[in-house]
Amino acid sequence: VDARAHRITSLHLDGSAVFDSDVIALAQLLRSPACTLVHISLQHNYISPTGGDALKKAVKYNTRLRTVDLSNNQWMGLPDFEPSGAEVLRVIRERLDNNSRGVSNLSAMKRLVGP
Numbered sequence: 001v002d003a004r005a006h007r008i009t010s011l012h013l014d015g016s017a018v019f020d021s022d023v024i025a026l027a028q029l030l031r032s033p034a035c036t037l038v039h040i041s042l043q044h045n046y047i048s049p050t051g052g053d054a055l056k057k058a059v060k061y062n063t064r065l066r067t068v069d070l071s072n073n074q075w076m077g078l079p080d081f082e083p084s085g086a087e088v089l090r091v092i093r094e095r096l097d098n099n100s101r102g103v104s105n106l107s108a109m110k111r112l113v114g115p
Helices: 003-007 018-030 049-063 083-101 104-111
Strands: 011-012 039-041 067-069
Touching: 018 049, 018 067, 049 083, 049 104, 083 104
Parallel strands: 011 039, 039 067
Antiparallel strands: none
C-alpha cells in the first residue's frame, strides 16, 4: 500500500460501482495501524452483507474511523441490505460509536467474553 494513501482522512466512493471484492480490499487497508481514514462514504453501490462483514471486522481494529455510510446499497436488485445484513450494520455502528468515545473495540470484546 502506498504510504500516501495513509494520509487520506475522507474517502467518498458514492455511486462508483463498488462491489464486495472492493470493500474487502478496503478493509485490509483499514486494518493497518497507519491508516488515517476517519470518514468513508460508500452510498449507492453494490455492497452486500459479505462486504459489510469485512468492514465490521476491520472497524474492530481501526480506532480512527468515525463514520461509514453504506446507505442505498443494492445487491441483486434488493434495496439496502437484506435482513441478514442488519446485524452487520448494527455491529459496525456500535464499533464506530466506541471509536468516537475512545473505547477500544478489542477491550469491549474482552469484557463480553471474559478472561
